Amino acid sequence: xxxxxxxxxxxxxxxxxxRRMIEAEELLNPALVGIKTxxxxxxxxxxxxxxxxxxxxxxxxxxxxxxxxxxxIHPTVEPSHLPFEVDNRDLVLVDDILYTGRTVxxxxxxxxxxxxxxxxxxxxxxxxxxxxxxxxxxLVGAHLKLGIREHAKLTGPDHLALELHRTRG
Amino acid sequence: MRAGNLQLDSQGRLKHFLGIExxxxxxxAEILDNAERFAPVxxxxxxxxxxxxxxxxxxxFFEPSTRTRTTFDLxxxxxxxDVLNLNIEASSxxxxxxxxxxxxxxEAMQCDMFVVRHQTSGAAEFIARQVAPHISVINGxxxxxxxxxxxxxxxxxxxxxxxxxxxxxVAIVGDVAxxxxxxxxxxxxxxxxxxxxxxxxxxxxxxxxxEDMGVSVHHTLEEGIAGADVVIMxxxxxxxxxxxxxxxxxxxxxxxxxxxxxxKRAAKDxxxxxxxxINRGVEIDSAVADGVQSVILxxxxxxxxxxxAVMSMVMATQSLTFGNGQGSTDVD
Numbered sequence: 001x002x003x004x005x006x007x008x009x010x011x012x013x014x015x016x017x018x019r020r021m022i023e024a025e026e027l028l029n030p031a032l033v034g035i036k037t038x039x040x041x042x043x044x045x046x047x048x049x050x051x052x053x054x055x056x057x058x059x060x061x062x063x064x065x066x067x068x069x070x071x072x073i074h075p076t077v078e079p080s081h082l083p084f085e086v087d088n089r090d091l092v093l094v095d096d097i098l099y100t101g102r103t104v105x106x107x108x109x110x111x112x113x114x115x116x117x118x119x120x121x122x123x124x125x126x127x128x129x130x131x132x133x134x135x136x137x138x139l140v141g142a143h144l145k146l147g148i149r150e151h152a153k154l155t156g157p158d159h160l161a162l163e164l165h166r167t168r169g
Numbered sequence: 170m171r172a173g174n175l176q177l178d179s180q181g182r183l184k185h186f187l188g189i190e191x192x193x194x195x196x197x198a199e200i201l202d203n204a205e206r207f208a209p210v211x212x213x214x215x216x217x218x219x220x221x222x223x224x225x226x227x228x229x230f231f232e233p234s235t236r237t238r239t240t241f242d243l244x245x246x247x248x249x250x251d252v253l254n255l256n257i258e259a260s261s262x263x264x265x266x267x268x269x270x271x272x273x274x275x276e277a278m279q280c281d282m283f284v285v286r287h288q289t290s291g292a293a294e295f296i297a298r299q300v301a302p303h304i305s306v307i308n309g310x311x312x313x314x315x316x317x318x319x320x321x322x323x324x325x326x327x328x329x330x331x332x333x334x335x336x337x338x339v340a341i342v343g344d345v346a347x348x349x350x351x352x353x354x355x356x357x358x359x360x361x362x363x364x365x366x367x368x369x370x371x372x373x374x375x376x377x378x379x380e381d382m383g384v385s386v387h388h389t390l391e392e393g394i395a396g397a398d399v400v401i402m403x404x405x406x407x408x409x410x411x412x413x414x415x416x417x418x419x420x421x422x423x424x425x426x427x428x429x430x431x432x433k434r435a436a437k438d439x440x441x442x443x444x445x446x447i448n449r450g451v452e453i454d455s456a457v458a459d460g461v462q463s464v465i466l467x468x469x470x471x472x473x474x475x476x477x478a479v480m481s482m483v484m485a486t487q488s489l490t491f492g493n494g495q496g497s498t499d500v501d
Contacts, residue, residue, distance in 0.1 A: 060206070062206070063206075063210075063218035063219070063220045064218065064219060068220055068485070068488060073203065073220075073481055073482065073485045078206075079205070079206040079207075079208070079209050080209065081209070086214070087214075109219070110218075112215075113213055113214065113215035113217065113218070114213055114214055114215070115214050
């Protein structure tokens with residue numbers, strides 16, 4: 001099932017709010033870091049809309065997940081790539097959907113293995129609730145009200161769309 | 170001796186890594202792809218990922234080794250595992266403790282993985298059959314049998330520099346008869362689809378019927394490396410010269426030593442590899458070992474990523490078998 005959400009409008013709005021935040025908080029040459037895979041798609045668009053010159057960072061948090069003993073290695077191919085100095089840098093971490101917070105926890109752990117950023121902000125396209133860790137986004141595109149058996153997924157990369165499905169149980 | 174089944178669990182996942190023989194192309198490609206993902210970890214400020222945090226790896230070296238042991242050690246540490254390095258020759262074996270007792274003791278210390286180097290062919294497989302089911306065994310070289318992680322780091326190096334395997338000419342030069350590295354390499358190159366594999370060396374150092382492994386045999390270096398894209402030089406063990414197999418190091422170098430002049434017979438962009446440690450002036454001239462076509466030190470660096478890949482894969486298999494949960498958790 002596909003809900004009626006205009007992702008392009010949502011990202012345009014998010015870009016405007018991100019610009020305001022960068023100015024209000026005086027972030028200096030912030031670099032965007034997308035969490036693979038959906039977060040990278042969103043981050044790419046934000047970077048284009050904001051005309052950010054810093055190259056895009058991409059994080060694959062597979063090695064930092066907390067469920068290795070349950071699910072083994074996640075079969076994703078592309079490794080993380082942060083083509084800039086992380087030390088003393090203002091970073092904007094971007095993900096598509098914020099849920100339990102475990103992905104963001106893993107992403108922050110990985111970021112700190114590259115260096116010590118001055119500040120890290122979190123921007124997400126959707127917040128679907130259901131947090132299991134004390135993590136909140138600085139900017140949210142839209143809030144989704146989903147039940148525990150409902151799952152949201154961003155599909156892309158050419159045309160971004162939100163897909164919802166429900167598991168039985 | 171076929172270790173094919175023992176290495177895999179019922180789902181075909183890698184549980185032990187004992188030899189290349191009998192593994193599928195898909196599995197070798199999976200190891201290479203995982204190594205590709207671990208390679209950048211070495212370039213970061215913190216050269217460590219938390220994947221094997223809380224696991225204990227015991228390096229059981231019954232035979233001396235520097236490079237293999239240290240890169241296994243580093244690989245385990247970069248995965249955040251704890252590492253025990255046991256030089257068995259110097260410890261229990263001398264006091265008369267049996268191998269089985271040593272293994273039982275290491276199990277009692279709650280180790281999760283054994284990396285084994287032994288002078289006897291089949292030793293790693295023997296140990297894999299002895300250990301408790303939740304322990305994985307990785308072969309770090311057994312007798313003349315196999316040295317599978319060395320072969321994987323060699324094919325990783327080849328894939329990085331030559332991209333594809335299916336058009337390559339690869340020459341393996343030297344003491345093929347006594348080389349577990351050569352055996353594992355031949356299996357790996359064959360499985361990955363290299364169409365032209367040559368072994369090059371004097372008759373005394375080429376095992377009989379090696380053609381059955383799908384290679385061609387050459388007794389002169391010039392002929393063997395003609396047009397080759399990859400030249401793999403093997404270490405000439407000093408003891409071969411003390412036995413009657415070879416006249417002298419000098420003589421060997423004159424016939425089979427890789428010099429800059431001889432390397433011109435290979436393809437223009439050929440790469441030169443060596444598993445180390447190199448004997449300068451015996452199997453390879455310093456000018457070649459240190460030259461622009463040499464990728465010997467890249468092999469060492471890539472060896473860490475390849476060993477990280479193998480270690481994390483066998484531990485993932487164990488986690489899925491003995492782990493504390495079933496199936497996938499939700500990804501946010």
